[in-house]
Amino acid sequence: MIRTTIAAAALALASVGTAAATAAPAAADSLGCTATYVISSVWGGSQSYGALAQVTVRNSGSSAMKGWRVSVRYTDGTVVNRVGGAVSLPVIGLPGIYAFGNESYNGALPVGGSTVFSLLTSGGGGAAPAVTCTPS
Numbered sequence: 001m002i003r004t005t006i007a008a009a010a011l012a013l014a015s016v017g018t019a020a021a022t023a024a025p026a027a028a029d030s031l032g033c034t035a036t037y038v039i040s041s042v043w044g045g046s047q048s049y050g051a052l053a054q055v056t057v058r059n060s061g062s063s064a065m066k067g068w069r070v071s072v073r074y075t076d077g078t079v080v081n082r083v084g085g086a087v088s089l090p091v092i093g094l095p096g097i098y099a100f101g102n103e104s105y106n107g108a109l110p111v112g113g114s115t116v117f118s119l120l121t122s123g124g125g126g127a128a129p130a131v132t133c134t135p136s
Contacts, residue, residue, distance in 0.1 A: 029063030033109075035070045035133035039126075040118075047078070047126040053119040055086075055100075057133055059109040067107035067136040070117075072098045078124030085117030101136075 036056045043050040055072070059065045069089065072080075074096040080088075086100035101107075106115040 030061045031063060031065060031135040032059070032061035033065060033068050033133040033135045034058050034060045035131045037072065037129060037131045047121070048123055050120065050122045053121060054116050055119065055131065056114055056116050057102075057109070058114040059111055059135070061135060062111060064111060065107070065109045065135045067102045068109070069102075069134045069136055070100045071132045071134075072100070072119070073130040074098075074124060074127070075129070076124040076127035078121050078127075078129070080119050080121055082120040083117065084120075085115070107136075 034057075036058070038054050038056075039047065039051050040054050041052040055070060057068050057070060070086070071091075073094075078096070080098050083100060085103060085106060087103060089099040089101050091097050091099045100117065102115070106117075109115060
């Protein structure tokens with residue numbers, strides 16, 4: 001009788017422990033962003049004379065972003081002369097790598113929200129740069 005009661009109590013505790021252990025945690029919000037680079041204007045018939053590029057930063061995560069950082073890597077000798085709608089950030093490394101951060105007014109992006117900043121460039125042969133975005 002005692003053995004049966006202990007076995008029943010152990011089974012009851014084991015099933016309660018199993019239920020608690022298998023309960024799924026709430027889904028965590030994730031941060032994510034994408035950046036798209038598009039040449040919108042070219043001067044003198046060639047990007048080497050000058051070009052205006054627009055970079056669209058989009059919140060691709062499941063929670064609001066408080067800020068972002070975009071890195072652009074040119075491999076064709078393109079130089080960024082001016083930036084609008086973003087802050088230039090220092091980069092230590094290879095030539096042709098630039099980093100930009102949000103301004104105070106365009107860093108907070110809701111889920112699916114986006115903002116655009118512009119780059120005035122010169123030089124280079126028109127090769128598409130590598131662009132990455134990191135939420136902050």
